[in-house]
Amino acid sequence: MNIIDTHAHLDHIENLNQALKNADQEGVESIITVSTDVASCRKNLDIKRGAKKPNIYLAMGMHPSDADLDDLDACVELIRNERSELTAIGEIGLDFWYKWVRKDQEKKNAQRKVFRALLELAQELDLPPVIHTRGTWRECFETVKEMGIKQAEFHWYSGPLDVLKNILDAGHYISASPSIAYSPESREAVGYAPIDRVMIETDSPVFYRMGGQEDGEGFLAEPKDIFRTLRAYCALKDVQEAQALEVFNRNAREFFHLD
Ligand SMILES: [Zn+2]
Numbered sequence: 001m002n003i004i005d006t007h008a009h010l011d012h013i014e015n016l017n018q019a020l021k022n023a024d025q026e027g028v029e030s031i032i033t034v035s036t037d038v039a040s041c042r043k044n045l046d047i048k049r050g051a052k053k054p055n056i057y058l059a060m061g062m063h064p065s066d067a068d069l070d071d072l073d074a075c076v077e078l079i080r081n082e083r084s085e086l087t088a089i090g091e092i093g094l095d096f097w098y099k100w101v102r103k104d105q106e107k108k109n110a111q112r113k114v115f116r117a118l119l120e121l122a123q124e125l126d127l128p129p130v131i132h133t134r135g136t137w138r139e140c141f142e143t144v145k146e147m148g149i150k151q152a153e154f155h156w157y158s159g160p161l162d163v164l165k166n167i168l169d170a171g172h173y174i175s176a177s178p179s180i181a182y183s184p185e186s187r188e189a190v191g192y193a194p195i196d197r198v199m200i201e202t203d204s205p206v207f208y209r210m211g212g213q214e215d216g217e218g219f220l221a222e223p224k225d226i227f228r229t230l231r232a233y234c235a236l237k238d239v240q241e242a243q244a245l246e247v248f249n250r251n252a253r254e255f256f257h258l259d
Pocket residue numbers: 007009034091203
């Protein structure tokens with residue numbers, strides 16, 4: 001059963017060789033590795049070039065939590081230079097989750113500038129954008145709409161349903177992470193979206209606290225845990241794994257233009 005992890009940070013995984021081996025053995029066919037800053041873009045490029053199995057597809061971008069206007073030009077230049085290696089622009093977006101960011105206008109404006117610049121680049125280079133929207137669901141959607149982005153992925157969507165409805169009506173995708181096993185917000189959003197607008201991912205190496213509580217049990221995700229996302233989805237929606245997987249693979253191939 002071939003499966004695609006549509007969102008992993010391979011450059012952040014400590015024992016990457018082992019994780020790739022595990023993924024291959026479990027039947028992970030492809031992984032899309034997403035980048036968070038210029039150094040991360042370069043590292044993921046090397047990983048893509050060096051890996052044999054699973055297939056590695058590459059997304060370059062600047063994560064909102066790493067938004068740095070001083071590095072924006074270098075990031076844009078790198079993306080232009082490596083266009084032929086790229087499958088997507090990401091991870092980009094906005095994150096005003098923490099109070100210290102919410103109170104810092106300068107920081108928020110830097111995030112907005114980086115986000116818009118990289119969305120514009122995605123449009124120009126005809127690459128699908130992978131968008132981080134934590135605590136900024138409405139603004140991210142409005143920005144995408146205002147800029148006339150045809151199709152985007154709202155990665156790990158766990159925001160309000162009225163924004164989700166607008167996202168789906170506009171033809172975009174969301175993705176589900178292993179958090180759909182326990183997070184009420186993730187379960188509500190992914191439960192609401194039709195399967196043909198959902199992709200699955202691990203966001204490796206995120207640590208998932210399965211109970212949701214600070215001291216609860218959990219696991220450090222690697223790409224093979226994409227099967228956890230698949231199983232949790234099928235339990236949530238009461239669908240068959242093989243059928244769901246077929247749709248998820250089709251969605252990923254279409255959105256990311258995979259071969
Ligand atoms: Zn991520």
